[in-house]
Amino acid sequence: MEVNGLLIQQKEAYQKTLLKKYQAAYAQMSKTLSDTEKINLEEEIKQLETSIQATQREINELRVPQKSESESYRQLSNVWEEELHKINYSKVESALNTIFKPLKRREGSALFFIRKSQDMGGKWCIQKIKHRIQSDLGSGLVPRSIGFSSFQNADAMGVLSRLAERYIIDMPVEQNNLKGCTQAIIKRIIDSLESGQIFLLEIQLYRLQPHDSFLKWFVNDFWMPLVSQLPAISSQKRNIRLMAVLAVQGGTVSKGCLSSDLCCNKKNFNGSKIFELTLQRWTEPEICDWLFDFSGLTAQVKRLNDDQIEQMAENIHYVTGGIPNKVYHELMNAMTHCTS
Template sequence: MSMPPIRQQTAGPASLTLQKNDLEKSIAELVVEYEIVADQARTTLDPGSKTKLEIRKKQLLSQIEEKERLLGALEQQKQNINRHILSFDEALPKIDFREARRIIHRVVDDLQINEGGAALFLLQQSRRMAGDLLLLALSDVLSSGRATPIYYEVAFSPATGGADQATFLKSMGRYLGVELTDDLSIDVSVIRTTLCGALREHSTVVIQLTNWDAVGRQNQHELMQWLLETFWQPLVDELEYVLEEWNARVIFVIVANRPLTEDCRKLPCFCTVDAFNSRSILEIPLTHWTEKDIRIWLASHFRLSKPQTKTWAKQIYEESDGDPNLIRQALQDYFEQLLASQT
């Protein structure tokens, strides 16, 4: 990727670490020498030798202080870099997802008005469309003005234990401290009851089911139907009793890296934000990013002139064709160069 010209660069994180290690080693060596000289100065009986040793002590102390000053400056520079990196990671989810964030805000606002409730979100093609960034944005929205959400992360994977009803319940049971039986109907009931029983005022529980595709296309319809009819919808019903006493929220997010199968999409369980139903699935759209999206984000988070912002946005968009992951990598590349020039 070609880049606009960058000013003279300073040290990056790796070289700063090497310099820091070198300074710490030098300081340690000087301290050892200082202690030896100080001990000799205390014990010598020769006035001439004592004078020379005292002079050497002062020289060593001065060298130690200078290297400690340099070490402090390096540590400050490294902290600045870490803060910039953190700022980049926090800012990136804000680049787009305008429609997705509008939907999330609307649902969360409804839950706030209703003093609690539930929502089931679906993300499709998450990996290709940078769905992880939207999940970060969702976390920010859910954390606003409330206690930090409690996350129950369930990852389907045949390589690590399966992708079926039992796997889901086993993962949930570990979070909730529930000892499962071999009876799925009993286990799912205990999981629902335990989850609802743990909710308190302003509680937010987020169940995040990732790698839905590991279920296998031939099994998606059956498992989705089970999740809805046996787990989620009865959970929403039980939550109604909790809401009589507590303002609490339960959010379920299903993350798929490919589109759902056709028979799964035909299930009568989807809703729109205009006709939101907590018992149904609401898809959160992941869309391509536009040149304008990139330009607005650059202007908000980079110290660039307007012409440079426009040039970078156009170049990044043309190279990526709006693909979120390619744009993400391009912005990271640009950011690292800017970071080196501005720290």
């Protein structure tokens, strides 16, 4: 028999003994007693009640399966993944403050661009954007995500065909009908949105060739026409926001495919054009603060003290150079080791 089962049997037997004493004490109350005897008996009954209730709680706790180490680790691991975007995106935060402020309680748009997304933690930046959208602009987030396999190059028809699948549109995919396909998708997106919703399109790209025309098509032929629909529908559908994130995993992005006429900056922000989000390396103090705030390592059975947390942050920053994706893997390895 397992240990918990044996303990439950012993405690149940002890509880039965307490109940018999409790019943006997109550039976005594009906007899003729002196004031002193009555006070002592009442005190004994109270103590027995307390003991019976405490024993029952112990039995209940033994009957509840204890969390396994793997379950506890999964819970911690989920917290780590969810909170990682809080290490450092200060420049992104500053940009979002400026861009989102005019979009509160009114329609508008924003088109973000991230380069070297794989190394620089683009996925946590996008996570940050989603958190900020929901906290600043409302709960009506409508996310749409598009990705390309490693053997595919991003192109206009690839994006349109994936959106057509999402919106269940039966449309031709011939290259010579690109304009018609684009218009059909734009109409379907606009028709699908309701007041207060925030449409967020996320497109993951492996790389862009030096003279790739994808960004030019996306801005001039897809995004600008989509955003131009907002004024016309604002009287029927209020506070619709259109947003997109283009994340390039690796490689350099040349001026040939990202020309200045496609872009805007914080000073001259234009929601119809590309705004680049600059991602930074994570510093040792930022890693250290995050470990204290979100790792949970100071509250584990094998808890770490302040010096150990600081040493962990220093070593992780040293071997990763603060590159977010490398920091992530070192953090996960170190924290997993500490909780196993």
